[in-house]
Amino acid sequence: MTLAHTIGRPDMATGSRDATGLQREIHSAEVFAALSEWLSGIATKEVVALFGGRVPIGPVNTVADIYANPHVAAREMLVQVEQPGSNRPIALAGQPIKFTDTPAGVDRRAPLLGEHSLDEFLSRWSGPHLEAPQS
Structure with a gap:
């Protein structure tokens, strides 16, 4: 309901086409068309500000x-x-x-391939619990 009212389409929040998830899925093309039309005229920051705290939302960043x-x-x-x-x-x-x-x-x-030897690598993690394998 929050979404429908905010985008100026309260009609989309009532009626049998919106009563169940299945009905919303059947009519999803209409929902996407309404959202696309509304979103084309508003900046992402405005959308996030309008819905923030009321519906899960976040920008898709480039x-x-x-x-x-x-x-x-x-x-x-x-x-x-x-x-x-x-x-x-x-x-x-x-x-x-x-x-x-x-x-x-x-x-x-x-590291680049072959840049460090095993001893160099293990020396970063040296301690009584780690020792280099013997060859």
């Missing part, structure tokens, strides 16, 4: 939107790392879950 989003930057969701063979860094996805006592994140790129 890559450019994601890179320009200040929240993405503040949460370190795109991390710049050097890339061998390139004169500019590349962006990697950052750690989405943030912990206070055990911070995690991207601090370097993935």
Whole structure:
């Protein structure tokens, strides 16, 4: 009902065609047409503001939107790392879950094939519980 009233189509919230999920599915082309018409004249931010907190909603972002989003930057969701063979860094996805006592994140790129020996790799994780296999 919230959707139908907000887009100016209260008629779509009443009647037998909207009484069940099956009936809504049968008439889904009409619903999509009404939504497409309404959405063509309104900005994404306005739609999210209108429905936010009342129906599940969120924008579908382009890559450019994601890179320009200040929240993405503040949460370190795109991390710049050097890339061998390139004169500019590349962006990697950052750690989405943030912990206070055990911070995690991207601090370097993935190694190139054969870049590190097994001993170099294991030395990062050395301790009494880990030892390099003997050849």
